[in-house]
Amino acid sequence: MYQKKRTQAESVAPRHLELLGYSIVEQNWKVRSAEIDIVASKNNTKQWFRKAEVELYFFEVKYRKSLSQGDGFDYITYTKLKQMRYAADVYMAGVSAKIFGLHLGAIQVGGEDCNEIKLLEDVSQLLE
Numbered sequence: 678m679y680q681k682k683r684t685q686a687e688s689v690a691p692r693h694l695e696l697l698g699y700s701i702v703e704q705n706w707k708v709r710s711a712e713i714d715i716v717a718s719k720n721n722t723k724q725w726f727r728k729a730e731v732e733l734y735f736f737e738v739k740y741r742k743s744l745s746q747g748d749g750f751d752y753i754t755y756t757k758l759k760q761m762r763y764a765a766d767v768y769m770a771g772v773s774a775k776i777f778g779l780h781l782g783a784i785q786v787g788g789e790d791c792n793e794i795k796l797l798e799d800v801s802q803l804l805e
Contacts, residue, residue, distance in 0.1 A: 689791045690738045690784045691715055697796070699734065703768075711764035714738040715784075732778030734798065735765040741787045749785035753800050761800070 691701045694717055703716040715736040737757070739749030761781045769779065783800045787793040 687714060687738050687740075689786050689794065690736070691717075693784065693794050693796070694736070702733070706764070706768060708764050708767045711760040711767075713761065713764045713768065716768065731772075732780070733765075733769070733772075734780045734782050735761060735768070737761060737781075737783045737800070739783060739785045740791070741785060742789065749787070750783055750795075750797060750800070753783055758800060 699717040706713045713735045717734045741749045781800050782798045785795040
């Protein structure tokens with residue numbers, strides 16, 4: 678049951694980002710020992726790779742049925758942040774466009790119907 682809801686949450690999150698003006702570049706991108714749930718660009722066209730410069734966002738998606746087990750953002754630890762940064766660096770090494778912005782973010786999807794969504798564009802503030 679949890680896996681089904683997590684899968685549903687991972688399909689809700691990119692749609693939410695698109696409504697906010699993001700373009701989804703990749704989903705579930707994996708590299709050894711790390712994964713990025715969503716790679717997105719903001720205020721760019723879907724043809725971002727043809728532009729000379731691009732700003733990328735790397736999002737972790739967290740699902741919580743309820744807050745009884747804590748906020749999803751609470752599970753983004755220093756170790757998780759390092760893994761996200763590592764994966765983002767590896768991803769960017771393969772991009773030919775000039776990156777002028779790199780952001781590590783998170784999306785919390787919650788509720789029985791996955792209709793409670795919180796976006797955090799910069800997860801580094803969680804560790805302050």
